[in-house]
Amino acid sequence: MIEPPLLPPGTAPQSISFPAHDLTFPLGRLDRRATMIRIDPTARIGRINPNLYGMFIEHLGRCIYGGIYDEGSRLSDSEGFRIDVLKACQHLAPPLLRWPGGNFVSGYHWLDGIGAKDKRPRQFDRAWFAEESNRFGTDEFIAFCRRLDSEPYICANAGTGTLDEAATWVEYCNGWGDTHYANLRRQGGNRVPYNVRYWGLGNEMYGSWQIGHLDAEDYAKKALEMAKLMRWTDPRIALVACGLGQPEWDEPVLERLRSTPGGLDYLSVHCYVGDNDYYKNVSSVTYMEDILERTKASLCRVFGVNDAAQAPVKIAVDEWNVWFSNRSNEPYDNENKLREIYDLSDALCVATFLHLFQRECRVVTMANLAQMVNVIAPILTSPDGLILQAIYHPLVLLRHHSGDYAVEASADAGELTVAQTGTRPVPILDLSTSVSEDGARLYLSVVNRHESEAIESPLVVSGATVEWQRGWQVNAAGVHERNSFEQPNLVRTRELHPDPTARAYTFPAHSHTVLEASLH
Template identity: 40%
Template sequence: METTTLHLHTAFTVDTVDPRIFGGFLEHLGRAVYDGVYNPESVHADDMGCRKDVLAALRRLNFTAMRYPGGNFVSGYHWQDAVGPREKRPKVRDIAWQSIETNQFGPDEFLELARRMDWTPMMAVNLGTGTPEEARNWLEYCNVDGGSKWADMRRENGYEEPHNVKLWCLGNEMDGPWQIGHIPAENYAILAQQTARMMKMTDPDIELVVCGSCAPDLPTYLEWDRKVLEHVRDEVEYLSLHRYVGNEFDDTEEYLAVTNSIDRQIEATDAVCLSAYHTRKTKRRVHLSCDEWNIWYRARHGEHLDGKGKYAPHLLEEQYNMEDVLVAAGFLNSFIRHADSVKIANLAQIVNVIAPIFTRGDEMFLQTIFYPIEMYSRRRTGTSLQVQVQGPGYTSKRYGKVNYLDSSAILNGDELSVFLVNRNLNEPMEVEVRLADAPIESLLNADFVAGTDPKATNTFEHPHRVQSCTHDDIAIKNGVATISLPPLSVYAGTLKIGR
């Protein structure tokens, strides 16, 4: 195969990579909270009842913004049920996932966990069955020092100091007909505007995410975003978008081309934000929060969505394989390439429910998609560079022309991190990394994950079938690095450059 060249220039930048694009999502859904991060009966339980083995794995992913408590769940959630003495918290029926919620793990427990894990809490308020006043009261509970009803309630519950939650979502997927309390765009926009104003009157330093289109195949796609932005012109900082993908037709090559579609969704949604700004519908540029993204298609129907009135039922439990590794890396490449517009992104989710970590009793293993996220997150600091790929590719039936190489790059002082995905199913690839205005001097570190079988999975019986390894198959000559990649592989490496 002919050599593929990745062309870069240190002056051709996109923007600083916001560390919050390496965020996660913890929803009260299935076994994500209960039997996931929280299980006081486990041999791994810490003083909070959280699983030390799960938390140790999560620390490896170095998540930043952690979204909570939902998701579809939040549209029927009333935060008052889940604070105060545990013995007084009611058990309730969650109609989003048809499960029993015990409220034994609530906002205070989550925020304590966030402190221990160094996560930036990203709370979502209920705008399905909830009200602007309920959302504002929750903000007071979390952020106001004391001397008023809800702040004093927090103090009575044992939290003297405010939680200082600065990132809030105004509901969840309100454009989706499946959502509890779904309403037309104009109605939601007014509700979001009222909520935002009340919340910012309580704490003007918060940042708000308003619901945008949650899927590109909905009939209201982008038109919803336009209408919402016309109403919340001064109150919000971010517009949400969600994206789940899958290999429904069992065509690996076609599936790996889906990054084209991810790019287009980001660019189209950002175009709406820019239009709103330039036509003075908004006074500031609203950026993007891709606060749900992942591979999800195997466990998306029927019994996978119905908790049947059970506590911590097995819902949305995907088993990931090698081809999913490349697609997860493709999402991250897209976020890095669009660092000027995407400021927050949340992997949905973090444990058991469409997640990189999976538990069974006191056992745990790491799913295949764990590894690209870990590899990228280690190298996330710096400025995104524009990438230009020159090399062979193929034509996808749905997504058009794609290069075999999918890539992104981050510059951090004299260190250049490159992220490379070889989408070729059968042939290795040699990638020349050429930095036009500076020589590449040496390799500092590199990891990769590869496999000849796109359907290879990790299991409890075979937990290490797919995993990352160090990579040193590189040649550097005359300031150009040549990196050898096997078929179906993801590479993340940091190079030392001269000036």
């Protein structure tokens, strides 16, 4: 197997010179329609919360065991963490990491995963039909978060779990006093509390596939009691309730949880999309747009506001990704459950999701890609190394080359006329623009969805002199190219060197481009 080189954030295997009007990938004819990208760097939409670039890991397939945690592997350190995986995850730099589920959490009892590893009980995981060793538990999760410099986000068990179990988990993680569960943490060698801020009130409890499935009214009652005990244990925590993106579920839940001591902080929604058809795939972010529109409308109705950003509850998209080709509930002995192999079209789709979250930053303040390693993931491992899948590249680019504030921008390159999805038109150029806190740097991220035509677009930035300084581009020879252990760099990031004074730019067919400029 080939272990590809790991790259520092923002670098790529190969750098190329790129005059402003040249095609990096001369694929297809130039699109001659009139286009223009207009950017107003002073028209700030809102602050982009770094938690939009969060990740998620679950006890499923080889995400944990054989992925991030592989005791006995020659590639692992003394704590059992795969060193190569750790480095690749560090480049993703997730500010927030969600765990342990997902469906898994609705049958998970956290006490099984603490104490001496050899004495932890092996259990049957009824969510994913697998054996669970419990060798990776709360302490190991916190240790992994610290290695990544990520904030932990723990989802509590609202399925088979009890109210007391949820509250004592908070006590174990955050308790300072001379109490039983805080002392259990100390006995494990962790004197200082973990100070876990983010806590989920269960996972997808609306679904019949979920252990302990509830209707909206019953879930809201249980979630409220969980929230009370967890908040009384530590008033500082932030709470995330299960949302569906449908008013018949979300509004009863929001109404009931309005009385949570200290208030509810987030309503979660989940979205998985994808299609083998190229245009359906790269336009499927419209499903996410529809979910957000419905959720914002529910927030406005419940809290009596005209603008969802004025509601006290924000939206957490704490599971999202391209996932469609491997959805079967496979036998428990299949260690490669939900292993999705991603191509360039999936990478473009992922970039458009991040664009949407940035544009909706006033209401969406948390998002977690599901998942980080091996299971519908940007990183795939083998016993001998790893590969970075196509979707890894836009995740790294937008994590490291986005500004602090989203700003207004528009593109008039036209709309796709085939294979549209969702309920809204799909622009050929999808973009997000942002600026630094001081307004001195501009970041322009553009996905050209057209499969065969490049788009040359004038760049009009109002009220400032622009000096284009750096750029990066994700592309490949074809839309269905994908990386493998044998060919790990078919889809990759290339560094660009734009003309500093360029007033127009050509965005190649099926590409994701990020340009960075200084503003004067």
